[in-house]
Amino acid sequence: MSPVLELAGASLAFGERVVWSGVDLAVQAGEFVTVLGPNGSGKTSLLRAVLGQLHLTSGRIAVMGRPPHRGSRSVGYVPQQRIVDPATPVRARDIVRLGVDGDRWGPGHHDRRARVDELLAAVGATEYADVPVGMLSGGEQQRVRIAQALASDPAVLLCDEPLLSLDIRRQQEVTALIDTTRHATGTAVLFVTHEVNPVLPYTDCVLYLGPAGHAVGAPDVVLTSERLSKLYGTAVEVVRTQGRLLIVGDDGHVHHVEEEDE
Amino acid sequence: MLALATDVPWWQRIVDFSSYGELLPLVRNSLIAGVLLALVGGLVGVFVMQRDLAFAVHGVSELSFAGASAALLLSIDVTLGAIIGSLVAAMAIGFLGSRARDRNSIIGVLMPFGLGLGVLALALYPGRAANKFGLLTGQIVAVDDARVGAMAAITVVVVGGLLFVWRPLTFASVDPEVAAARGVPTRALSFAFMLLLGLAVAMAVQVVGALLVLSLLITPAAAATRISASPVWVPVLAVIFAEVSAIGGILLALGASVPISPYITTISFVIYLVCRWLGRRRRQHGWVRRPSAVAGAVVG
Ligand SMILES: Nc1ncnc2c1ncn2[C@@H]1O[C@H](COP(=O)(O)OP(=O)(O)O)[C@@H](O)[C@H]1O
Ligand SMILES: [Mg+2]
Numbered sequence: 186m187s188p189v190l191e192l193a194g195a196s197l198a199f200g201e202r203v204v205w206s207g208v209d210l211a212v213q214a215g216e217f218v219t220v221l222g223p224n225g226s227g228k229t230s231l232l233r234a235v236l237g238q239l240h241l242t243s244g245r246i247a248v249m250g251r252p253p254h255r256g257s258r259s260v261g262y263v264p265q266q267r268i269v270d271p272a273t274p275v276r277a278r279d280i281v282r283l284g285v286d287g288d289r290w291g292p293g294h295h296d297r298r299a300r301v302d303e304l305l306a307a308v309g310a311t312e313y314a315d316v317p318v319g320m321l322s323g324g325e326q327q328r329v330r331i332a333q334a335l336a337s338d339p340a341v342l343l344c345d346e347p348l349l350s351l352d353i354r355r356q357q358e359v360t361a362l363i364d365t366t367r368h369a370t371g372t373a374v375l376f377v378t379h380e381v382n383p384v385l386p387y388t389d390c391v392l393y394l395g396p397a398g399h400a401v402g403a404p405d406v407v408l409t410s411e412r413l414s415k416l417y418g419t420a421v422e423v424v425r426t427q428g429r430l431l432i433v434g435d436d437g438h439v440h441h442v443e444e445e446d447e
Numbered sequence: 448m449l450a451l452a453t454d455v456p457w458w459q460r461i462v463d464f465s466s467y468g469e470l471l472p473l474v475r476n477s478l479i480a481g482v483l484l485a486l487v488g489g490l491v492g493v494f495v496m497q498r499d500l501a502f503a504v505h506g507v508s509e510l511s512f513a514g515a516s517a518a519l520l521l522s523i524d525v526t527l528g529a530i531i532g533s534l535v536a537a538m539a540i541g542f543l544g545s546r547a548r549d550r551n552s553i554i555g556v557l558m559p560f561g562l563g564l565g566v567l568a569l570a571l572y573p574g575r576a577a578n579k580f581g582l583l584t585g586q587i588v589a590v591d592d593a594r595v596g597a598m599a600a601i602t603v604v605v606v607g608g609l610l611f612v613w614r615p616l617t618f619a620s621v622d623p624e625v626a627a628a629r630g631v632p633t634r635a636l637s638f639a640f641m642l643l644l645g646l647a648v649a650m651a652v653q654v655v656g657a658l659l660v661l662s663l664l665i666t667p668a669a670a671a672t673r674i675s676a677s678p679v680w681v682p683v684l685a686v687i688f689a690e691v692s693a694i695g696g697i698l699l700a701l702g703a704s705v706p707i708s709p710y711i712t713t714i715s716f717v718i719y720l721v722c723r724w725l726g727r728r729r730r731q732h733g734w735v736r737r738p739s740a741v742a743g744a745v746v747g
Contacts, residue, residue: 236628256630264624274496274672274681275621282678287618288629292610317676333625 187250189214189259189340189373190235195244197230204230205394208244210401212373214340217364217387219404220377222394228377229265231394232343235375236260249340256288261339261372263330265346271319277329278314281305284336304332307369308362324355331362335370342372348380356383363387381408382429408432460704470701476590477654477707481693483602484654484663488693489686490609491647492668494640497620499547503540503641504664506554507648510536510561512657514649515582516568525582526597529649536561537645541638565657585656585708594653601646608643612636617678654693655708662712663689670719673726688718 188211196206204227212218220228233239234246237253246252249259281304285297305314308328318326327347334342344363348356360376364387367374376384391407393400395416400407407413413421413432424431495504514532518525536557544550565582609616618626619633627633651660667688671681696711 238627254630255628258629260628262625262628264628267624272672273621274676275678276676279676279678280622283614283618283622284625284629287614287622287626288631289614290611293614315676330625333622337629 186213188212189249190375191245191247191250193245195234195246196242197227197234197239198242203242205399206243208392208399208401210390210392212341212375212390214373215367215371216389217367217374217376217384218390218392219381219384219388220375220392220394221379221381222399223396226394226396228394229345231392232262232345232375232377235341235343236262258337259340261334261337261342263327263334263342263344263347266323266327266330266349269319269326271317273317273319275318276315277310277318277321277325278305280318280329281332281336284333300336304336305329307335307366308332322355323351324358327351327355327359328362331359331366335366335372338370339372342367342374344374344376346377346379348378348383353383356380360384360387381432385430455704465702467702474697474701476592476595477697478694479595480590480598480654481697482690483598484650485667485689485693486686487602487605487647487650488663489667489671489689490606490682491644492664492666492685492689493671493682494609494616494620495644495665496668496672497617498637498640500644501661501665502551502554504644504648504661506540506558506561507533507536507645508652508657508660509558509565511645511649511652512582513561513564513568515652516565516572519574519582520568520572524593524597526594526649526653529652530601530646532561533645533649533652534642537641537648538638541641562657581656581706582652583656583658585654585659585706585711590654598650598653601650605643605646605650608639612639616640655711656706659708659712662708662715663693666712666715666719667692670715670722673719673722674729688715688722692718 190210190212192208192210195208195210197204198206208231210218220231222228230239234241235248235253237255237257248257253260278301281301282297284304285300286293286295302311302314305311308331310325310328310332313321313325318329321329331342331344331347334344342363347359347363351359360383363374363376366372376388378384385404388404391400391402391404393407393413393416395413395418397418398416400412400416408423408430410421410423413423417434419434422433424433495501511529511533514535515525515529517532518528521528539557540550540553544553569582615626615631616636618629619631619636623633647664648660651663655663668681668685670688671684675681675684692711692715695714696707699710699714700707
């Protein structure tokens with residue numbers, strides 16, 4: 186089967202600064218790819234390249250065998266979380282509806298209610314469908330965003346730090362939901378995160394973007410002290426304890442538990 | 448207006464229905480202008496709220512005032528002057544201020560400049576003082592047939608334009624990143640909306656005056672969003688509130704000798720207060736009935 190998303194020798198640079206280079210990645214339908222890496226390693230930029238918003242400096246990228254373009258319905262996008270003002274007069278169902286036909290011009294006369302209800306039910310958001318999104322909790326908002334991203338039946342679902350500012354239980358719920366979704370719809374998932382543990386049980390493949398290179402492969406192969414030390418260019422230890430995985434730098438800093446401060 | 452201000456007690460200058468029958472035909476044009484303006488103001492206001500552009504509305508209206516005053520001085524069409532002033536301001540804000548902070552400083556710079564220009568033009572204008580201040584604080588009887596025609600044309604353009612861009616504009620306003628990812632031209636839409644806003648402001652300046660434009664372009668939509676979050680009911684309610692304020696204000700002002708705008712602003716403010724109160728109740732009682740906490744915990 187041909188991959189739904191493919192990068193071959195893909196490189197990205199902003200002026201002099203090379204963000205990543207020579208990335209080879211082939212993602213099959215239904216595959217769960219976890220993208221890890223410290224702040225500024227180009228994870229968000231990778232998603233923007235898949236969306237067709239950034240052009241590669243060299244190499245090739247293809248979604249469903251074709252170069253990515255803006256507005257493609259083959260790609261679903263859950264952006265890094267924004268704080269929604271509680272007074273924003275937009276209900277959960279309206280956010281999902283925008284995913285269905287928000288890109289259409291002119292007055293709409295199609296009734297999309299059934300489709301919107303179906304999407305809301307798929308993520309378990311039916312009971313707060315009519316609540317303004319700003320009044321929902323972080324985990325609830327995330328479910329609504331996932332429903333919105335699924336509205337175009339994407340072949341690839343891009344999630345940028347969807348676990349940020351969620352407590353551990355919500356993190357597990359959101360990752361489990363994305364896992365269920367990819368099995369139900371066959372969409373491939375590119376999941377950017379700082380928190381490696383919630384996604385580890387579902388991850389088929391890890392793309393680790395490090396300061397001194399990148400690595401692609403099964404979690405057990407990539408997430409080892411040896412490989413990560415190479416990617417960071419400094420001694421890094423991967424510790425497995427009580428079923429959890431900790432990545433510890435030589436400065437004693439534990440990665441993957443830090444908060445992003447963008 | 449017709450009574451001599453000094454002869455009557457002040458309350459009669461505010462509300463006086465004694466000569467209503469004769470006066471009504473005189474304000475036919477004003478009423479039509481009010482209906483059109485309220486329609487445009489209610490709809491535009493929904494996006495002004497969504498895009499957090501209240502300050503921009505104020506800035507555009509000052510330049511619209513400058514344009515209209517200059518037109519008065521040069522004896523060209525006041526509507527045309529108001530439109531030119533508005534559009535220049537809207538384009539400047541649209542081009543230079545894509546980020547909120549840039550935008551606010553640009554508006555802060557433009558606003559006093561526009562107001563100053565307008566004051567200068569009015570000071571040089573030899574005509575009657577009542578005409579002059581009409582542009583700042585609103586006027587009632589100065590709407591002639593030609594101006595109503597111009598307003599109808601602007602209404603068609605603004606309402607038609609809004610209907611065409613409605614969904615992508617909503618998408619770009621409430622969820623800009625996903626909208627951009629889905630191919631919605633967010634920057635172009637932002638600019639296009641500024642132009643529609645400029646036209647709406649140019650219309651409003653001539654009825655309620657530059658200082659009070661916000662009462663029809665923001666207050667009704669702000670009131671509507673207090674009591675509803677539905678994409679259908681918010682614009683419908685905003686238009687209804689704007690119509691009640693505009694028509695109510697014009698009818699109340701009819702027999703009195705003070706300008707039209709205090710009536711419009713007061714009605715729209717009262718509507719806003721009532722909506723705030725209703726919204727607070729709604730918030731306290733929850734927006735929708737949710738199942739019990741236990742059932743909620745399973746899914747939520
Ligand atoms: N449009 C841009 N122009 C210049 N540099 C950029 C641009 N976008 C991102 N960068 C830089 O590219 C690097 C990667 O950014 P990003 O993809 O946001 O990283 P991450 O999501 O992994 O934290 C950062 O150093 C950032 O400053
Ligand atoms: Mg990022």
